[in-house]
Amino acid sequence: MQNHHVVITCPHCGLEKAEAMPTDACQFFYQCSGCGTVLKPKPGDCCVFCSYGSVACPPRQESQESQTGLEAAP
Numbered sequence: 581m582q583n584h585h586v587v588i589t590c591p592h593c594g595l596e597k598a599e600a601m602p603t604d605a606c607q608f609f610y611q612c613s614g615c616g617t618v619l620k621p622k623p624g625d626c627c628v629f630c631s632y633g634s635v636a637c638p639p640r641q642e643s644q645e646s647q648t649g650l651e652a653a654p
């Protein structure tokens with residue numbers, strides 16, 4: 581299994597940290613190593629990578645692609 585590395589930016593202290601993102605699961609909680617705040621996804625986001633990461637999680641990227649295809653249909 582291949583892991584993607586994502587930079588998570590803490591909205592509280594601004595610390596940026598690279599984390600390995602699992603490709604088959606969403607991570608709901610992430611504790612900042614700088615200030616200790618436990619981050620949770622914003623409303624509408626499925627995981628902390630979508631809310632605070634440099635890229636969205638793979639399941640979400642796939643769903644966005646399929647949604648775009650649906651919206652293009654009449």
Ligand SMILES: [Zn+2]
Pocket residue numbers: 590591592593594595612613614615616617
């Ligand atoms: Zn922090």
